[in-house]
Amino acid sequence: MTRIGTFGLLSLCVSLAGCQGGGPVRTLSEYRAEQPEANNMRLLGFNDLQNRSAYAPELHAQGGRWIAYIGHHGGKPKLNPMTGAMENNGTSIVDVTDPRNPKYLAHIPGQEGGAESGGAQMTRLCNGGELPSGDRNKVYMLRSFGTSAHEIWDVTVPEKPVMVVSVVRGLRDTHKSWWECDTGIAYLVSGVKGWHTRRMTQVFDLSDPAKPVHIRDFGLPGQEPSAKVSKEQDSFYMLHGVISTGAKGNRVYLGYGTVSNGVIQILDREKLLNGPKEPTAANLLQPQVTRIDTPLYMGAHTVLPVLGVEVEGLAKYWGPKPGPKHRDLIVVVNESTGNECREARQQAYFIDITDERRPMGIANFDVPETPGGYCSRGGRFGAHASNEAMPPMYAKRVVFMTWFNAGVRAVDIRDPYRPKEIGYYIPAITPQTAERCVERDGKQQCKRAIQTNNVEVDGRGYVYVVDRADTGMHILELTGTARDAANFR
Amino acid sequence: MTKVMARLCMALAACALVSAAQAQDGLGSGHGAESRNLRLVGMSDLQGRAAFQPVILKQGERWIAYVGHSGGSALNPLTGRNEANGTSIIDVTDPARPRYLHHLPTDSDAEVVGAEGGGAQMLQVCAGRDLPRGDRAKFYMLRTEGRKAHEMWDVTAPERPVKIADVVTNLLSTHRQAWECDTGIAYVNSGLPGWEVLRLTQVWDLSDPAKPVHIRDFGLPGQQPGAPKRANRRLNDGHGPFSTGPAGNRLYFGYGNVGHGAFQIVDRKKLLEGPKEPTPENLLYPQVSFQAIGTMQAVHAVLPLIGMEIPEFGRHEKGRVRDFLLVLPEAIENECHEGPQMMVVVDITDDRNPIGVANFQVPNKDGSFCTRGGRFGPHQTQENLTPIYHKRIVFVAWFNAGVRAVDIRDPYNPREVGYYIPASNKHTQPSCVKTAQGPRCKIAIVTNNVEVDDRGYIYIADRVRSGLHILEPTGEARRIANFPK
Numbered sequence: 001m002t003r004i005g006t007f008g009l010l011s012l013c014v015s016l017a018g019c020q021g022g023g024p025v026r027t028l029s030e031y032r033a034e035q036p037e038a039n040n041m042r043l044l045g046f047n048d049l050q051n052r053s054a055y056a057p058e059l060h061a062q063g064g065r066w067i068a069y070i071g072h073h074g075g076k077p078k079l080n081p082m083t084g085a086m087e088n089n090g091t092s093i094v095d096v097t098d099p100r101n102p103k104y105l106a107h108i109p110g111q112e113g114g115a116e117s118g119g120a121q122m123t124r125l126c127n128g129g130e131l132p133s134g135d136r137n138k139v140y141m142l143r144s145f146g147t148s149a150h151e152i153w154d155v156t157v158p159e160k161p162v163m164v165v166s167v168v169r170g171l172r173d174t175h176k177s178w179w180e181c182d183t184g185i186a187y188l189v190s191g192v193k194g195w196h197t198r199r200m201t202q203v204f205d206l207s208d209p210a211k212p213v214h215i216r217d218f219g220l221p222g223q224e225p226s227a228k229v230s231k232e233q234d235s236f237y238m239l240h241g242v243i244s245t246g247a248k249g250n251r252v253y254l255g256y257g258t259v260s261n262g263v264i265q266i267l268d269r270e271k272l273l274n275g276p277k278e279p280t281a282a283n284l285l286q287p288q289v290t291r292i293d294t295p296l297y298m299g300a301h302t303v304l305p306v307l308g309v310e311v312e313g314l315a316k317y318w319g320p321k322p323g324p325k326h327r328d329l330i331v332v333v334n335e336s337t338g339n340e341c342r343e344a345r346q347q348a349y350f351i352d353i354t355d356e357r358r359p360m361g362i363a364n365f366d367v368p369e370t371p372g373g374y375c376s377r378g379g380r381f382g383a384h385a386s387n388e389a390m391p392p393m394y395a396k397r398v399v400f401m402t403w404f405n406a407g408v409r410a411v412d413i414r415d416p417y418r419p420k421e422i423g424y425y426i427p428a429i430t431p432q433t434a435e436r437c438v439e440r441d442g443k444q445q446c447k448r449a450i451q452t453n454n455v456e457v458d459g460r461g462y463v464y465v466v467d468r469a470d471t472g473m474h475i476l477e478l479t480g481t482a483r484d485a486a487n488f489r
Numbered sequence: 490m491t492k493v494m495a496r497l498c499m500a501l502a503a504c505a506l507v508s509a510a511q512a513q514d515g516l517g518s519g520h521g522a523e524s525r526n527l528r529l530v531g532m533s534d535l536q537g538r539a540a541f542q543p544v545i546l547k548q549g550e551r552w553i554a555y556v557g558h559s560g561g562s563a564l565n566p567l568t569g570r571n572e573a574n575g576t577s578i579i580d581v582t583d584p585a586r587p588r589y590l591h592h593l594p595t596d597s598d599a600e601v602v603g604a605e606g607g608g609a610q611m612l613q614v615c616a617g618r619d620l621p622r623g624d625r626a627k628f629y630m631l632r633t634e635g636r637k638a639h640e641m642w643d644v645t646a647p648e649r650p651v652k653i654a655d656v657v658t659n660l661l662s663t664h665r666q667a668w669e670c671d672t673g674i675a676y677v678n679s680g681l682p683g684w685e686v687l688r689l690t691q692v693w694d695l696s697d698p699a700k701p702v703h704i705r706d707f708g709l710p711g712q713q714p715g716a717p718k719r720a721n722r723r724l725n726d727g728h729g730p731f732s733t734g735p736a737g738n739r740l741y742f743g744y745g746n747v748g749h750g751a752f753q754i755v756d757r758k759k760l761l762e763g764p765k766e767p768t769p770e771n772l773l774y775p776q777v778s779f780q781a782i783g784t785m786q787a788v789h790a791v792l793p794l795i796g797m798e799i800p801e802f803g804r805h806e807k808g809r810v811r812d813f814l815l816v817l818p819e820a821i822e823n824e825c826h827e828g829p830q831m832m833v834v835v836d837i838t839d840d841r842n843p844i845g846v847a848n849f850q851v852p853n854k855d856g857s858f859c860t861r862g863g864r865f866g867p868h869q870t871q872e873n874l875t876p877i878y879h880k881r882i883v884f885v886a887w888f889n890a891g892v893r894a895v896d897i898r899d900p901y902n903p904r905e906v907g908y909y910i911p912a913s914n915k916h917t918q919p920s921c922v923k924t925a926q927g928p929r930c931k932i933a934i935v936t937n938n939v940e941v942d943d944r945g946y947i948y949i950a951d952r953v954r955s956g957l958h959i960l961e962p963t964g965e966a967r968r969i970a971n972f973p974k
Contacts, residue, residue: 319826344808361845
């Protein structure tokens with residue numbers, strides 16, 4: 001009798017999950033790109049972002065509204081129906097106050113050029129009231145402009161962004177910058193001519209966004225202009241992204257490389273800002289706390305610090321001795337760059353930095369290729385990025401990671417030694433989703449598949465994923481047991 | 490009906506075992522056995538001597554287990570004499586009825602339980618037919634003699650070992666040994682006067698066991714004689730290497746004492762043929778990589794798993810085959826008076842840049858292992874690479890949690906498939922922690938080392954005198970293993 005009851009409950013759960021588009025992973029033969037797949041995550045709203053290839057969303061609360069700022073990759077000019085003009089991909093600005101009814105407000109065109117050379121991939125937002133010397137009534141957006149520049153925009157009225165100033169121009173490349181709103185210090189991913197790398201760090205004081213002050217240029221020893229290196233080495237160790245824990249944490253975490261030549265670097269922020277700035281090898285080494293060189297087939301796209309995790313059971317240790325009752329970690333997310341698995345597997349690694357001078361990899365997170373058959377679905381399959389905002393309901397509890405054609409994955413990190421998937425969402429493609437091709441027997445073979453590129457969360461706990469293959473932005477929330485891992489109380 | 494009864498009995502038995510173990514708060518009368526997918530086949534009490542390392546091989550038609558002991562002494566009933574702990578030699582041809590053949594004592598007088606100063610903790614055995622210049626008819630045992638020496642014995646007749654040579658004497662310390670039977674090269678842990686570390690590695694050519702030839706001494710830069718004095722000479726103690734021989738051309742060394750665990754990957758050819766004078770440059774020359782392992786203790790043991798096909802990566806164009814190193818920091822303190830120690834799986838496919846990718850821990854959420862008494866944590870794995878288990882199941886000696894069988898076929902997700910915690914017995918010595926009121930002691934098993942033989946039997950030796958337990962896998966663990974059909 002009891003047994004029957006249990007089975008009854010089980011089947012009920014399965015059918016409920018089915019109602020939400022959930023259930024077991026679909027095998028390749030069951031897979032339909034036009035249908036979403038989900039487990040413990042639910043779609044609330046959608047915006048097609050004018051079908052522009054999207055890199056990263058940023059969420060910002062301003063004037064009683066929640067606004068999403070989405071940086072786009074380059075590409076052919078597309079129609080902006082609001083202006084009737086063909087515009088180069090730039091920045092989409094969307095009102096997501098009601099996540100079920102996102103309203104597209106404005107598109108700021110970006111630089112002309114292809115996927116990685118044009119557009120305006122990255123944005124960061126700060127309120128003027130928080131910046132030491134900003135206009136208290138204003139909201140500022142820092143964005144990259146193609147490969148050539150970083151710009152400050154006044155987005156106080158997000159429908160009508162106004163350009164304030166170019167922070168720096170004439171660059172070889174840009175990428176995922178970081179801006180501390182409380183100090184105004186920005187770590188720009190820039191390619192400064194003369195340096196032996198296409199992407200490195202420029203530190204600027206943007207405490208008064210209208211008057212950028214250059215602090216220093218920074219890279220790995222051997223990348224400085226005076227170094228003697230081969231032409232080939234110029235492509236080594238490209239900086240991908242920066243995350244700072246600000247004046248209080250006094251650490252800056254940098255990830256270099258995508259699928260190869262990776263370096264993870266932890267810097268002493270105070271030394272970076274106030275140490276000797278002349279780019280000599282010795283000065284570049286001075287703020288370094290730790291450098292981890294990754295294996296040949298691994299890069300470091302995102303280095304996310306997760307500090308002070310109180311691991312269950314740790315309190316049983318140490319006895320009368322003093323010892324850390326918490327763990328500090330970095331979550332290192334690689335980037336898949338090859339379509340249909342024409343590369344080594346790219347996944348996420350958890351590195352214990354409790355003793356940050358003796359970092360130790362202790363766990364990994366991966367999405368199984370089988371039975372979903374992701375290598376055959378088209379486009380990239382593998383890790384790319386994690387959320388970087390850490391609102392209290394997710395901090396030290398849940399990390400979201402984008403996995404290209406495997407959508408977004410929700411990972412329970414409360415025991416960082418055993419990261420565990422608790423939910424996922426793979427959006428459906430639309431007729432506007434772009435094709436992704438591989439060459440097979442001398443012929444181009446193309447497929448349309450979702451390419452979830454980046455994820456970010458807002459202070460309400462909504463999850464925003466954007467698509468590299470032009471599909472748009474999906475707004476999600478955790479459901480079911482996954483919601484219990486977060487702290488919504 | 491019969492089936493139901495049987496199940497009920499099994500469940501009850503399991504309950505009885507668990508409660509016996511849980512009753513162990515405070516110094517009780519001991520605890521029962523606990524197991525999953527590992528079954529006890531036979532047992533030898535090893536004359537109640539504290540045991541460190543078992544090594545098992547086939548000699549003629551017999552299977553012989555050699556067990557290295559830690560310091561102490563006990564009555565040898567075969568001679569009627571009290572003998573300082575040395576080497577137990579046991580016929581395990583019938584694993585259900587092990588026959589104690591001989592105790593080969595040491596002249597050490599260290600009496601402290603588990604003391605590393607006495608006994609003959611470490612040993613290696615090679616067949617003369619495998620050694621380049623050995624006597625084809627003979628078997629040779631290399632063993633430590635207390636902290637003082639490494640010795641060579643003729644164990645062709647295991648009942649009557651005959652000493653052949655002192656490899657090296659007048660040492661300050663000894664520890665792990667690795668002896669390549671096909672080349673005769675041995676890497677032994679020694680303490681040498683003048684070095685700024687207690688334990689370093691000596692490389693010897695023992696291809697002719699009767700005529701040891703010293704090749705070089707090896708440690709980390711900064712440990713060499715003449716280096717600046719260090720406040721803690723044991724900070725980066727060597728724990729000895731695992732060698733993959735001329736074919737693999739790699740040596741994997743563990744380092745550390747209390748804290749400061751690290752591992753090092755060394756180019757074997759460069760070590761053997763490179764410049765030998767112990768200068769910092771020469772010590773660095775054969776190094777491929779060196780990596781600290783965070784907050785954990787000494788790396789006592791490592792086990793390479795080279796050339797593992799990862800089924801999950803089967804559809805990827807690159808990186809389908811990976812190399813791994815299992816890194817085992819050693820739990821050192823009783824009752825978890827230290828941070829958690831765990832086995833770490835390190836990807837060494839690009840061995841200049843190793844990266845840890847997974848860990849294995851025995852779950853201790855309820856803390857019961859931390860309060861049972863003795864050490865809780867990893868120490869060592871089997872070192873025999875029999876195809877029955879290699880790259881499939883790794884057995885890890887986990888001190889008071891016995892031996893754990895870990896499915897390692899997917900190295901990114903190691904998974905426990907079985908365990909065996911022996912029952913304590915009349916020989917089991919209490920393990921103590923200091924408290925304000927003086928020492929507090931508990932009786933618990935402290936499984937020190939594990940080894941497997943080529944038949945697939947598993948041997949675990951107890952650090953606190955509980956003896957040698959011979960096990961075999963059952964159920965899922967047996968299905969994962971690769972026993973001949």
